[in-house]
Amino acid sequence: MPPIIRPHFPAAPVKVALCLAGAAFLAVLSKSCPAMALETAAGTHGGGPPHIDGASLGIQWVLPFVGMLLSIALFPLLAPHFWERHFGKVAIFWALAFVVPSVLALGTLLSLYSVVHTIVSEYVPFIILLLALFAIAGGIRVKGSLSGTPGMNLAFLAIGTVLASVMGTTGASMLLIRPYISASAHRRHRVHTIVFFIFLVSNIGGSLTPLGDPPLFLGFLKGIDFFWTTANIWPQTLSMAAALLAIHYVVDTLLYAREGRPTVPSTEKLGLEGSRNFFLLLAVVGLVLLSGLWHSQGQIRVWGDISYLFSDLARDLGLLALTLLTVIITPRSTRAGNNFTWGPIKEVAKIFFGIFITMIPAIAILRAGTDGTLAPVISLVTNSADGSPVNMAYFWLTGALSSFLDNAPTYLVFFNTAVGNNAGPAAFMMGQVPQTLAAISCGAVFMGANSYIGNAPNFMVRSIAEERGVRMPSFFGYLLWSCGILVPLFVVLSLVFF
Numbered sequence: 001m002p003p004i005i006r007p008h009f010p011a012a013p014v015k016v017a018l019c020l021a022g023a024a025f026l027a028v029l030s031k032s033c034p035a036m037a038l039e040t041a042a043g044t045h046g047g048g049p050p051h052i053d054g055a056s057l058g059i060q061w062v063l064p065f066v067g068m069l070l071s072i073a074l075f076p077l078l079a080p081h082f083w084e085r086h087f088g089k090v091a092i093f094w095a096l097a098f099v100v101p102s103v104l105a106l107g108t109l110l111s112l113y114s115v116v117h118t119i120v121s122e123y124v125p126f127i128i129l130l131l132a133l134f135a136i137a138g139g140i141r142v143k144g145s146l147s148g149t150p151g152m153n154l155a156f157l158a159i160g161t162v163l164a165s166v167m168g169t170t171g172a173s174m175l176l177i178r179p180y181i182s183a184s185a186h187r188r189h190r191v192h193t194i195v196f197f198i199f200l201v202s203n204i205g206g207s208l209t210p211l212g213d214p215p216l217f218l219g220f221l222k223g224i225d226f227f228w229t230t231a232n233i234w235p236q237t238l239s240m241a242a243a244l245l246a247i248h249y250v251v252d253t254l255l256y257a258r259e260g261r262p263t264v265p266s267t268e269k270l271g272l273e274g275s276r277n278f279f280l281l282l283a284v285v286g287l288v289l290l291s292g293l294w295h296s297q298g299q300i301r302v303w304g305d306i307s308y309l310f311s312d313l314a315r316d317l318g319l320l321a322l323t324l325l326t327v328i329i330t331p332r333s334t335r336a337g338n339n340f341t342w343g344p345i346k347e348v349a350k351i352f353f354g355i356f357i358t359m360i361p362a363i364a365i366l367r368a369g370t371d372g373t374l375a376p377v378i379s380l381v382t383n384s385a386d387g388s389p390v391n392m393a394y395f396w397l398t399g400a401l402s403s404f405l406d407n408a409p410t411y412l413v414f415f416n417t418a419v420g421n422n423a424g425p426a427a428f429m430m431g432q433v434p435q436t437l438a439a440i441s442c443g444a445v446f447m448g449a450n451s452y453i454g455n456a457p458n459f460m461v462r463s464i465a466e467e468r469g470v471r472m473p474s475f476f477g478y479l480l481w482s483c484g485i486l487v488p489l490f491v492v493l494s495l496v497f498f
């Protein structure tokens with residue numbers, strides 16, 4: 001009789017579930033507590049729900065976000081032990097550095113409402129999707145000794161680049177990063193392989209379908225045809241991918257030769273464990289796509305105009321169910337073989353909480369457009385002589401801001417700027433200014449690779465790599481890689497296409 005396998009429920013998913021339950025409790029409390037009822041006050045709009053008016057904010061409101069970025073960049077270098085133990089507290093500190101002045105200057109109602117809106121509408125769905133993909137992909141293990149040769153690494157990157165548009169940059173990254181790291185575990189030079197993985201699999205590969213990256217999915221929800229990016233920006237994607245694959249192959253070949261062309265004797269046949277998790281990955285993709293296609297009018301009102309559409313609720317509950325299911329069906333030995341721990345997802349959850357909260361005023365200023373502090377920057381995308389769009393400016397500004405801010409709202413800001421007062425936004429963009437739409441799409445997706453926080457999987461890949469013994473570049477060190485390799489390619493790309 002086979003032994004009974006008892007499911008083991010790790011602490012991290014349980015903590016996440018408890019946090020989500022706590023958020024739901026606070027949401028219910030906010031509805032029932034008279035002190036938190038909506039009322040017309042400073043910061044409200046027409047008696048409706050309060051919102052932060054970005055046009056009224058000075059650039060000093062971005063300082064907590066800058067402080068959060070500098071903490072990510074400097075603490076691991078200057079005080080690594082402090083950072084390892086207290087990065088969550090640092091994230092909370094910078095979040096409060098925005099919230100407390102906001103309460104004093106803008107009022108409790110407005111500040112609390114903005115924070116709750118960000119947590120419910122953006123942070124919770126973000127971390128639930130990451131948790132599901134991280135847990136499911138961590139239950140798939142490639143057995144056997146892979147060679148880690150330049151040719152094999154090139155094949156890994158090429159396959160991952162293609163998969164990124166099919167299952168998303170996060171899904172492809174979480175699926176491939178562990179076997180990719182294991183393949184080169186015997187090599188002395190490994191950092192470059194991970195950096196190029198982030199460039200290609202975690203970012204640029206996701207530019208051909210709305211499933212690839214959140215900005216394109218938002219465009220799809222706005223009415224952009226599902227295969228528009230496939231048909232219209234494949235030359236840019238192919239050019240970037242081919243150039244990066246070629247550069248990586250040359251660099252990897254030189255370093256491989258310098259190492260003496262090391263090989264690893266195979267002690268185990270190549271094989272696959274946890275293959276049932278592939279079906280769960282497909283289910284994740286299906287849930288995300290369904291949430292966009294299911295135009296549900298039903299919703300659970302949280303507070304004011306903060307609500308959970310039934311389609312979004314079904315998606316998030318489904319993702320949590322898949323997370324629980326992978327924990328139950330995947331043997332511990334498979335995750336142990338992957339050196340799987342919950343550390344990276346906990347690190348990402350804590351750090352990105354601070355990023356999402358401190359980013360609130362920065363996004364508000366950006367959304368204010370020509371009425372906000374960044375008006376001189378936003379005005380660069382329009383030709384003052386005839387009002388025509390400046391596509392190169394759209395590419396660089398969308399990309400530069402997407403390198404450090406959430407690329408989804410950045411995409412929407414420039415999308416709406418390009419639409420202007422024209423009716424039928426999607427039809428106008430695809431029919432009248434397709435090059436502008438291509439510039440915005442490429443900038444939002446491609447330049448997410450410029451920094452660790454430019455796209456969700458970047459930081460996750462870095463955390464997993466460091467946990468597996470790869471000494472990844474610091475925040476500024478990674479910027480040197482992106483500025484030295486990506487930015488020159490972006491210059492050529494913009495001159496050729498935009």
